[in-house]
Amino acid sequence: KVTTKLAANTREKLDSLLRHIRQIDKIERDMPVLIRQLTANGENERLDEAYRHYYDRQQERAAAYRFFLLLATLSMLGYAAFVFLRLREKSRSLQLAASVIAHAHESIIITDITGNIVDVNPAFTKVTGYTREEVLGKNPRLLQSGRHGPEFYAGMWQRVRRKWSDPRVEANYSEGGIWKTTDGGSTWNPANEGLPDPKFRGRVGLDIARSNPNVVYAVVDSYDTGRPAKPGEHDAYDRPLPENSNIIRGMEIYRSDDKGRSWHKTSGQTPETAQKMMSLGNTYNWVFTQIRVDTKNENKIYVLALGVSVSEDAGATFTPFKGGGGDNHRMWIDPVNPNVVYTASDAGFTMTNDGGKTRKEATGIHGTQFYNVELDTANPFHAYGSVQDAGSYRVAIDVRNGRGMFRPMPWQSAPGGEGSTHAIDPVAPSIVYSHSFYGNFT
Structure with a gap:
């Protein structure tokens, strides 16, 4: 049976092969006839023409493709050049920013979007004592002192300084004042009830009474009119005042007994003290005026300006304080012994151990400019x-x-x-x- 089956398969294959051979023989017999018909009727010219038309079309398509490829190449080269120039510009900008950050005297922290530190400048190490390696990947919260809770205050102001004049609050500048946070700075709310009208608010200095945290003091540079200028009067720089000009109020002291919910003015309550307050800051209130509260006595305050003045009655009256220098910017009062006061000014670093009766100047600090x-x-x-x-x-x-x-x-x-x-x-x-x-x- 197997032999019979193989024989049958072989016969089928042979029959198929014979059919193909007969078909090829037929085509070979018909081919000369077809060639004679094509050449006799001029079909070869038509074939040549069709071939040339096809060839020309392909050449046109190839040329269009090459042109498109050239345009694409030029576009890519132009885009690459644009990207290169932009990257070089960005690189220069980043290099400049890096140089500024590296040479800045202020501590600068750079964080990622999650708030973790990715870099710090050299001043950060000088200011905090932490090395760069110690803080990378950590949150800036590591710098928290833990000396106060989530409640604190900030003073903000707007100003423009024009040529030949001290800065003044401009029209429509009404966003200055005092702001308070109760959640460590996540949110802030204005705390200005009782302060001068916003259009008169200049620089604001703040301090909290350590002996009674409910008590907060603010020194405000007020641009409200204090009085008309007298004929022939000069300003603090000995410049003649224009005719019909007004003298601004300048330094004003405000106190809050309810953690900033409301304020009341304590200074300038009499004509004499009001006149003195107008000259107390000596026009420097807009630059660096600050206020500090005695660490044991909530009614004893210091104001820092061209000189330092001290009040024993919450700002009602002031007397000169001998423990400072000229252009006073900073003051530290010992929390245990408030008679120990350190003051930083343009004149250098001074200290007193007896509440200002005598003072010493720090030596060895080469701060002359x-x-x-x-x-x-x-x-x-x-x-x-x-x-x-x-x-x-x-x-x-x-x-x-x-x-x-x-x-x-x-x-x-x-x-x-x-x-x-x-x-x-x-x-x-x-x-x-x-x-x-x-x-x-x-």
């Missing part, structure tokens, strides 16, 4: 310079024994003042010209 330096042609020559809040000085420099061998010499007063520039006659070095604030020459 020169605005400029000018040299004369004398022999030995002198270096002139104006010092922040300390006038102008000069010192003789004798380099006859070598630049590394000159001996220290005492400084002498020189013409000019703070912020002065000097021009010295090169032939007669004893003739010195100086220029200072508001067009003053000496």
Whole structure:
């Protein structure tokens, strides 16, 4: 049976092969006839024409494709050049920002979107004592002192300083004032009931009474009109006041006994004290005026301005405090012994251990700031310079024994003042010209 089946399969395959052979023979017999018919009727020219038409169409399509490819290539090159230039611009911007951050004196923290620290600048280590490696990946909450709860205050103000004038609150600037948070800074609410109208609010300084946290003090630079200027009156810089001008109120003291819910003014309640308050800040309220409360006595406060003043009656009256310097920016009062007061000013660092009866100046801190330096042609020559809040000085420099061998010499007063520039006659070095604030020459 198997043999019979194989024979049957073989016969089928042979029959199929024979059919294909007969078909091929038929095509071969018919091919000459077909060729004669095509050549006789001119079909070969039609085939050539069709072929050329097809070829031309393909060439056109190829040219269009090449043109499109060229445009795409040029577009990609242009986009790549644009991206490269943008990346280079961004790189330069980032390099500049990195340089600013790296050289800033203020502590700067950079976090990711989750609030974790990804980088800090060198000043951060100087200010906090933490190294960069110690804080990477951590939350800035590690800097919390734990010395106060989630409730605290912030003063905000708007101002514009125009040429030749101290800054003033501009029209429509009404967002200044005091803000309070009770949840560690997540949300803030205004706390301005009893303060001057928003259009008169300038700089705000704040402090809390450690002996009674319900008591909060604010020193506000008020731009409300205090009184008309007197004929021929000059301002604090000895500039004549314009006719029909007004003197602003300036420094005002406000106190809250309910943690900022409401405020009442404690200063300037009599004509005499009101007049004194208008000159107490000496126009510097907009720059650095601050207020500090004695750590044991909620009614004893200090205000920091050009000088330091102290009040024993919650701001009703003030007397000068001898424990400060000039242009006072910071004050620390010992929480255990409030007679110990440290003050930081443009004049340096001062301290008192007896409540201001006597004071000491810190030595060894090289904080003198020169605005400029000018040299004369004398022999030995002198270096002139104006010092922040300390006038102008000069010192003789004798380099006859070598630049590394000159001996220290005492400084002498020189013409000019703070912020002065000097021009010295090169032939007669004893003739010195100086220029200072508001067009003053000496």
